[in-house]
Amino acid sequence: MHKALFAATVTLALLSACKPAPEQANAANSGANAAVENAAVPVSAPVGKEEAAKIMHERHEGMEKIGKSMKALGREMMAGTSDLATVRSSAATIADLAPKASSWFPAGTGPDVGKTHAKAEIWQKPEEFAAKAKDFQNAAAAFNEAAKAGDMTQIKARFGDLGKSCKACHDSYRAKHAD
């Protein structure tokens, strides 16, 4: 019976590790424990509950918009002949949103406040995070310039850089499952 018990324990543990949960800026869940941990973070004072909900919503929408543009671009990069108009409009959308990304993560908008994939590490290593956000902003601007110029070889190279800047930050600071 030990074997059976062990197997049951393992399978239960495995199951509980696998709950998909979409990111939602869920202010209703913020509760009273909000912002307690953030007191230790050496950045500006945490934003209030309502402000946090607003920013987290904007962040979610913005990231989704960037993602949609990336997907549209991915298709154009794969296609035999790319549609420059689509590439340019998507590049502009991303370049437009990229500078805002830095303002999407003020203290008080972490996983302790609401449902988010943003990891607490963002506020534990603010300089490193800011540097990665800046890399993304630069990559988005460079890609937008390449799109405007219209040389496909350049566009594809800059698109590759842009993708890497997304991944660099997401690998470190985005959780697989929302807390």
Add this chain to the structure above:
Amino acid sequence: MTATAPSMPTDTKQRVWDLPTRLIHWLLVALIAFSWWSAENGEIDWHIWSGISVLTLLVFRLLWGIFGSSTARFAVFVRGPRAVRAYLRDPGGWRSAGHTPLGALSVVALLGLTAIQVALGLVSVDEDGLNEGPLAGLVSVDAADTARGLHGIFFNVLLAFIILHVAAILYYRLFERKRLIGPMITGRAELNPDAEPMRPVKWWVAILCLLVALAFSRWIVAGAPPFGT
């Protein structure tokens, strides 16, 4: 993989599972585990190749279920509801080598669910638009996003059936005194003397099935129909 099973006087065990069937089984175990790990750890390149490998195994298993040894053939082991009921009433009355009528349902369910999971993965795009399944270009971006969501949710269904499968093996071991894991490793099991033995096929049939499965996967990797859109 020899054509005949020589009767060994010292060993009363007979062949039940041929080598391809066993290899497919354990490779699927390894690849499904690896797919899970790679998805959880953001190793999406590895995850996609793992999925393509699962696809290849599934195609091979389908072909092997038509042209392979008797105990691997769907037409031989998949039985109707009446046979399943008869087996449930009297498990001891079942005497053939290979899957029982109830076990057959498990085989079909696990292979079918794995196939659905692979199909969803093939048309998925990741959250950031950085990686996508080889057939994602055949559907809209929204459909590919939806497919990714379903791919994540549906894994739990597959996992539930895997757990049921393992639980059934434990049940047989503990309450029926039947060892099922050993034969899936060695290919041999103690059978009733009057049991119908496994009928093997020539080894090159497996090679042909494998070549077709590899060609099919290569076609999918290329983006399918006339190689993408």
